[in-house]
């Protein structure tokens with residue numbers, strides 16, 4: 201005899217029917233589980249670009265869930281509106297006596313969920329699902345949250361080895377999905393959106409797509425440590441969008457890394473732990489939610505904030521080929537390789553002397569894998585304002601980074617075709633190529649492709665001045 205009769209499972213950023221904590225508990229404890237997803241109008245109305253890859257990624261992932269549920273004579277109830285109104289309505293309409301959700305750690309979601317749960321007069325259950333360890337599960341010996349990664353990682357690894365990774369077998373309980381007649385799916389237009397370029401991108405979508413990427417990466421995981429920094433090589437997993445929307449399970453990924461048991465796999469596991477690290481920073485240091493620097497003394501650095509420089513950076517027209525290639529990759533695909541995120545972020549802040557919050561907001565608008573905690577963490581790392589950040593006096597030289605991580609210029613040539621006739625030794629700093637050497641190579645520097653908008657050495661000195669005033 202199950203504890204509950206009819207329950208409501210509300211999916212949010214956990215768009216899968218396998219190894220899903222809340223789903224497992226709902227199926228295990230109730231006779232009839234109704235699954236729902238609500239396109240939250242409060243979030244969607246704030247998005248200016250109505251051809252948003254992320255909204256379409258969610259939409260396509262929901263289609264896959266509907267298909268899976270149809271096999272169990274059930275369906276996914278998809279709604280659009282304010283969850284504060286819709287959840288109580290669904291509970292009433294389907295006569296549910298319990299609500300199950302996986303925790304979402306972002307400020308808006310936490311407030312929304314607390315309000316909903318406080319209002320409901322039924323039992324509500326929340327589970328940890330999107331991270332391996334959450335909130336204050338990992339604390340220092342004196343009981344405070346970690347703000348430095350390496351000791352956090354060591355404690356995290358110890359906890360993994362001590363507790364193991366426990367997955368949730370939802371498949372075994374599939375008889376407990378509510379029997380529902382098939383329902384039609386909202387169209388993208390019904391929620392105010394249009395098709396984006398998502399389907400033209402090499403991103404496999406939904407739970408099926410996540411599985412494909414995991415299988416593909418398993419073959420490459422051992423090389424991750426040596427290949428992960430080179431944007432023109434297929435060295436990384438490309439799973440971030442799936443981590444963002446929960447179309448893969450973080451527990452499964454950790455298991456993949458542990459079972460692979462190689463140096464490359466350990467480096468990859470560390471990246472998954474960075475993800476957990478930034479989630480616990482978000483939970484334990486809520487001032488970062490308010491646009492504040494993690495290290496408060498760096499909150500009001502005197503950046504120059506030149507709007508023309510910002511525009512050139514956004515458009516990939518700074519004259520620094522590696523930066524421009526990175527920004528054009530972001531603008532056209534919604535993705536940017538991690539090494540390039542670090543270089544492009546550092547360049548905005550320490551070469552163009554623009555407030556890191558401007559860059560953070562631009563990435564938030566464009567990244568398909570945008571996640572507040574990782575994005576804020578990455579930007580504050582690059583701007584040296586963050587918890588375990590790049591020291592303020594360490595400033596990437598974009599040209600040296602380019603030579604090191606895209607030595608043949610393959611990545612640059614893909615996204616900055618204007619200078620594709622330059623050789624590997626010329627392409628990182630086209631302004632150094634003698635005018636005569638460009639004759640007959642279809643490149644008119646300053647016309648087809650800009651001269652550098654700033655001089656790195658001069659800007660570096662200015663950046664050091666800005667930061668040293670806060671020493």
Ligand SMILES: Cc1cc2nc3c(=O)[nH]c(=O)nc-3n(C[C@H](O)[C@H](O)[C@H](O)COP(=O)(O)OP(=O)(O)OC[C@H]3O[C@@H](n4cnc5c(N)ncnc54)[C@H](O)[C@@H]3O)c2cc1C
Pocket residue numbers: 428436437438439440441443444471472474475476478536537538539541542545563567569570571572574575576577578579582
């Ligand atoms: C300025 C800046 C902004 C960033 N913004 C985001 C963001 O909005 N969303 C996001 O998911 N990642 C962000 N990152 C982290 C990282 O760049 C991406 O997670 C990574 O590039 C995704 O590629 P992948 O899935 O192939 O990662 P892999 O290298 O295969 O790593 C596996 C997984 O680990 C996680 N991960 C890897 N690196 C990090 C990291 N540094 N911090 C937190 N998690 C990490 C991701 O979930 C990733 O899918 C940012 C980094 C920087 C420097």
